[in-house]
Amino acid sequence: MPQPRPSPPRSVIGSLVVIAAVVGGTAAAFGYTAGWFSPDRITPNRMVDAFGPDTDARLGHRRNHAKGLCFTGSFEASGAGAALSRAQMMAQGSYPVVGRLNLGVTDPVATDASARVRGMSLQVRTPDGGEWRSAMIDLPFFPVSTPQAFYGLMQASASKDPGAMPAFAAAHPELGNFGAWAKTAPWTGSFAEERYNSINSFVFTDASGRNSTVRWSMQPEATPMPIPHEELERRDASFLEGEIRQRLASGPVRWRMTVTVANPGDPTADPSKAWPEDRRTVEAGTLVLSAVQAEADGPCREINYDPTVLPDGMRTSDDPFPAARSAAYAKSFDRRTAESGHYPRTAAVGARP
Numbered sequence: 402m403p404q405p406r407p408s409p410p411r412s413v414i415g416s417l418v419v420i421a422a423v424v425g426g427t428a429a430a431f432g433y434t435a436g437w438f439s440p441d442r443i444t445p446n447r448m449v450d451a452f453g454p455d456t457d458a459r460l461g462h463r464r465n466h467a468k469g470l471c472f473t474g475s476f477e478a479s480g481a482g483a484a485l486s487r488a489q490m491m492a493q494g495s496y497p498v499v500g501r502l503n504l505g506v507t508d509p510v511a512t513d514a515s516a517r518v519r520g521m522s523l524q525v526r527t528p529d530g531g532e533w534r535s536a537m538i539d540l541p542f543f544p545v546s547t548p549q550a551f552y553g554l555m556q557a558s559a560s561k562d563p564g565a566m567p568a569f570a571a572a573h574p575e576l577g578n579f580g581a582w583a584k585t586a587p588w589t590g591s592f593a594e595e596r597y598n599s600i601n602s603f604v605f606t607d608a609s610g611r612n613s614t615v616r617w618s619m620q621p622e623a624t625p626m627p628i629p630h631e632e633l634e635r636r637d638a639s640f641l642e643g644e645i646r647q648r649l650a651s652g653p654v655r656w657r658m659t660v661t662v663a664n665p666g667d668p669t670a671d672p673s674k675a676w677p678e679d680r681r682t683v684e685a686g687t688l689v690l691s692a693v694q695a696e697a698d699g700p701c702r703e704i705n706y707d708p709t710v711l712p713d714g715m716r717t718s719d720d721p722f723p724a725a726r727s728a729a730y731a732k733s734f735d736r737r738t739a740e741s742g743h744y745p746r747t748a749a750v751g752a753r754p
């Protein structure tokens with residue numbers, strides 16, 4: 402008869418219980434993050450899925466702001482921004498930039514005239530190893546107040562139910578401001594004539610440890626020339642790329658970086674609310690765009706312009722968007738890099754006429 406096995410000592414049982422709890426807890430945490438336990442939970446995957454089905458044309462491309470082109474240049478810091486942030490890119494000097502001009506579309510071959518929203522993404526690197534990434538748009542404010550509402554907006558706009566959008570708009574009156582902007586804001590014929598805004602707020606910390614909550618904008622040196630939308634519709638599908646290449650033939654294109662400081666009580670957590678016009682501003686420097694490159698082969702192709710990648714002296718604020726954006730951009734990045742075979746390096750699909 403086999404000998405009964407001696408019982409394990411109490412300390413071993415205790416360790417096993419702890420390990421089981423840790424393993425079980427970790428699995429539960431993964432399950433929770435993946436949304437297995439709560440069908441209504443918004444996960445990064447669901448957020449990215451909400452931009453629409455992965456059609457063949459989209460494979461390998463960004464799941465939003467899918468059409469764009471890369472650029473290189475520099476950020477010429479005036480030094481004035483050092484009053485707000487100790488980040489090296491705010492100290493007077495010239496720092497290399499890899500950026501991306503893009504359109505707020507989910508289809509990489511959408512026509513330029515179909516995109517109401519244009520974007521600019523930047524990566525600035527400094528000799529101390531600091532890195533600043535930003536993805537801005539030419540809207541003055543975001544259409545909705547929270548990431549959850551943005552998800553709801555995408556679902557409502559994709560819904561076959563004719564009542565979905567009116568119901569969403571009734572529940573989110575801030576959307577009316579976007580509707581008014583989209584109807585009345587002039588269209589221009591150039592990426593160079595747009596003002597690009599951070600929309601989200603961030604916290605800058607100066608050398609003495611003082612914090613300021615800020616938003617920033619890239620203000621064009623070029624004068625915006627309004628063009629009727631019907632006229633843009635008659636231009637070729639990628640007229641914006643052609644225009645910026647032509648403009649660059651006569652020299653670099655510039656924007657001034659303006660940092661706006663919130664007053665106490667300003668809505669720092671709600672990007673659908675613009676701050677009053679009279680807020681303190683600091684001219685931090687000039688963005689110089691010197692050359693553009695097709696995205697397929699360009700230096701921005703593999704950059705994830707995650708707005709939470711910030712140098713020492715800058716951090717996220719109480720605005721919930723950057724964290725939600727970071728999670729969604731990572732998912733989109735994972736998908737598009739895994740599908741890179743569908744987006745050949747030598748064919749500039751995004752720039753097809």
Ligand code: HEM
Pocket residue numbers: 448449462463464465466469501503520521522536537538543547548551598599600601672704705706722725726729730733734737
């Ligand atoms: C929760 C809200 C948001 C979600 C889920 C979202 C989602 C996305 C995704 C999935 C991408 C593609 C990322 C990649 O593949 O690298 C993207 C790109 C972009 N988004 Fe957002 N976004 C959000 C809010 C915003 C806001 C508030 C702005 C405006 C400041 C913005 C501006 C941009 C721009 C300019 C790009 C292009 C970035 C690039 O050039 O790589 N997004 N967004």
